[in-house]
Amino acid sequence: MANVTIDNVIKSYGATQVMHGVSVDIEDGEFVVLVGPSGCGKSTLLRMLAGLEEISDGTISIGDRVVNDVLPKERDIAMVFQSYALYPHKTVYDNISFPLLMAKRSKAEIEEKVANAAEILDLTKYLRRYPKELSGGQRQRVAMGRAIVRDPQVFLFDEPLSNLDAKLRVTMRIEIKELHQRLGTTIVYVTHDQVEAMTMADKIVVMRDGQVEQIGSPLDLYDNPVNTFVAGFIGSPSMNFVHGKIASDSGTRRFVSDSGLTLPLPQTTAEDGQEVTYGVRPEFVQVGDGGVEMEVVAVEPTGSETQIFARSGKDLIDALVKDRINARPGSKLGFVINPDDVHLFDRKTGQHI
Incomplete structure (x- = not known):
């Protein structure tokens, strides 16, 4: 050796x-x-x-x-x-x-x-x-x-x-x-x-x-x-990426995508107005009440898991859930994201913030 x-x-x-x-x-x-x-x-x-x-x-x-x-x-x-x-x-x-x-x-x-x-x-x-x-x-x-x-x-x-x-x-x-x-x-x-x-x-x-x-x-x-390359390469299914910027509303900071999708933010040093890439792994996206509503575009059941693809405007989110979700393309579901599971990357350089 x-x-x-x-x-x-x-x-x-x-x-x-x-x-x-x-x-x-x-x-x-x-x-x-x-x-x-x-x-x-x-x-x-x-x-x-x-x-x-x-x-x-x-x-x-x-x-x-x-x-x-x-x-x-x-x-x-x-x-x-x-x-x-x-x-x-x-x-x-x-x-x-x-x-x-x-x-x-x-x-x-x-x-x-x-x-x-x-x-x-x-x-x-x-x-x-x-x-x-x-x-x-x-x-x-x-x-x-x-x-x-x-x-x-x-x-x-x-x-x-x-x-x-x-x-x-x-x-x-x-x-x-x-x-x-x-x-x-x-x-x-x-x-x-x-x-x-x-x-x-x-x-x-x-x-x-x-x-x-x-x-x-x-x-x-x-x-x-x-960076986004490693984040997207490691993990299966691949990490979700949504492009947008940091915005504040009545003292509450949110991520707002280019298509207007609003998502929760983790603690971050990113400044208001900064353009970022929002990353969250499919296995950390939950389906349930109180989440952001999106339209289902595809459902892929594998037995032990169900992979759900949903869209809001041009933004596509992939959720991998353990439950057998009875959803059909065209239906609406709520998608819940815990801010602690979110990664933020600089949109220009791709580096983790």
Whole structure:
């Protein structure tokens, strides 16, 4: 195991700079997820950590060693790819043992390490099968087994669950988390799926356009987003945003949207007349008497929850409630928002106020 330090890393392709001074500290044994939309630079950063991409400037250290100029095979890392990257003509045993064979380890050591990895991943009874005889989840476990036998200081996962169906992704999330708890090895995991990030990570790094927007624990990012990008990216369903300004009426301060929708305000340093973005998560919007009346435009029941979309002028609010609401498009409902659950952002900069 080892800590990883990414210090002011820059990546350029010719005159085009795609990574802009990224810095991340990863503790020994920590499970860190790099998350963000396509093109944000998360996979590029992972590939630079693996040594598959050169660094234009800055340093990457694994343990106490700067690895900028160290070959991938000498970095003591193991990588699991989205595509599994298995040898179709080799058995599960041969695929898992391949890195040990290349390292010229003894037959006894190879057998011991493969048996141990197979037991951890529940692959023992599949060791004589070929990849074509396995399901997608089993193939991904073989790829993980090939990484485990190397006993690396750091595991790198590059969107390993993207090719799996929704139910299997949930199962594999649990298996990877259990694997981390069992081995205690440092893991750097890339995904575009914020649900994966929230459920698996000790620490999340949210990226956009080659820069780090925020670093923190899953609940810290959920509760305290630094800007509208993080607030909208973390959490499912996404946070509601309404544009407007702060207004006072008979000494009572309110938020008034561009369409005239009036909503309650939290304690804030924002001044009267200041243009802001009002943010509230759907799960904190309640349906009931005494709330702002809005017209229902869509209802999506899922069994345990009901998602209700309602509109007032141009403003759309999404509410996620536990109750089974008997509402129809075109009907009117009252939506109650607790001011303590509201986030305010500067409308121009997007930064949290």
